[in-house]
Amino acid sequence: MRLVIARCSVDYVGRLTAHLPMAPRLILLKADGSVSIHADDRAFKPLNWMNPPCKVREEEGRWTVTHGKTGEQLILTIEEILHDSSHELGIDPGLQKDGVEAHLQELLADNITTLGTGWTLIRREYPTAIGPVDILCRDHLGGTVAIEIKRRGEIDGVEQLTRYLELLNRDSLLAPVKGVFAAQEIRPQARVLAGDRGIECVTLDYDALRGIERTDTLF
Structure with a gap:
């Protein structure tokens, strides 16, 4: 799992369009290929996300996340990266129901x-x-x-x-x-x-x- 905290704006381009203005946000890139954008509220629900399979192209000041089947995109305009770290979590045992x-x-x-x-x-x-x-x-x-x-x-x-x-x-x-x-x-x-x-x-x-x-x- 990769955790990136950055000042960024986010544009969703697909069946609908959506825009998140420039602000500090958490970008979560998981091993399953998903990418999600979070604010410091809303509990666990992301502001926007892309389910796998998707591909991330990182360029100076701009990340483009493209869904492998639909072609829908998340375009992140990066103003500043405040934190960038990766962590290997391994295989999760899953939720144990009572x-x-x-x-x-x-x-x-x-x-x-x-x-x-x-x-x-x-x-x-x-x-x-x-x-x-x-x-x-x-x-x-x-x-x-x-x-x-x-x-x-x-x-x-x-x-x-x-x-x-x-x-x-x-x-x-x-x-x-x-x-x-x-x-x-x-x-x-x-x-x-x-x-x-x-x-x-x-x-x-x-x-x-x-x-x-x-x-x-x-x-």
């Missing part, structure tokens, strides 16, 4: 029709460049659905599912992909954010799932 959360995923995958008649499982732990989606399945109309499962549903879980959906919807074989946020308990703020982003919320009853009874049904 027992209840992992069991919820297993039960729901094995009995995906508890979400609706005609639903079918594609895969548990569906791999993506930014981590595995808990469950990928198809609904009764054949549409692709990404499910994020939590024991307690918070805003960060909705943010996580949003990032998965942004990535999955770039795959023409899967798109359009809609999201389902499933948890034993979902906080009101998380429900509001999910609804604003078109994500369905489902409250799971752990004991009912263990007995293979129906949970909240979407359709």
Whole structure:
């Protein structure tokens, strides 16, 4: 991982255009080929980013990040580099889910029709460049659905599912992909954010799932 702190402006050129004016920012270049631009707020969410595969061309005062498939670009105009360091993190062991959360995923995958008649499982732990989606399945109309499962549903879980959906919807074989946020308990703020982003919320009853009874049904 390479960490660069620089005074820079950022222009996104692609299906849409966006501009970040000159300011100090953190530029994060990961081993997976992703590049993201961060400010000193917004928690973990970047101001702008480019998912892999992408190529970085560094020139004096200008970096150009080009996506290998779409040709979209991030153009960074560098006024001053304040810090530049690289760190080898090695292979990450991944997120270890607690027992209840992992069991919820297993039960729901094995009995995906508890979400609706005609639903079918594609895969548990569906791999993506930014981590595995808990469950990928198809609904009764054949549409692709990404499910994020939590024991307690918070805003960060909705943010996580949003990032998965942004990535999955770039795959023409899967798109359009809609999201389902499933948890034993979902906080009101998380429900509001999910609804604003078109994500369905489902409250799971752990004991009912263990007995293979129906949970909240979407359709």
